[in-house]
Amino acid sequence: MIDLVGQPLTDALEQIHAAGIPYRVELTSPTRSMFVLDDQLRYIIRQQLDAEGILHLSVAAKMGKEVF
DSSP: OOOOTTSBHHHHHHHHHHHTOOEEEEEEOOSSOOSOEEEEEEEEEEEEEOTTSOEEEEEEEEEOOOOO
């Protein structure tokens, strides 16, 4: 199994498609909107292969800089 944690979603999807692995993506976000999120950059924060062979990816957006 390939390790995708920490990689940008776009790069990870290229590897998944090349390997022919079925997958599902779950987007996560903070419960409070305290930080600005960069929705263009999403990273794999968790991966899990289920019993049916489907790769589940948890993906989070990169946090922007804090501005006070």
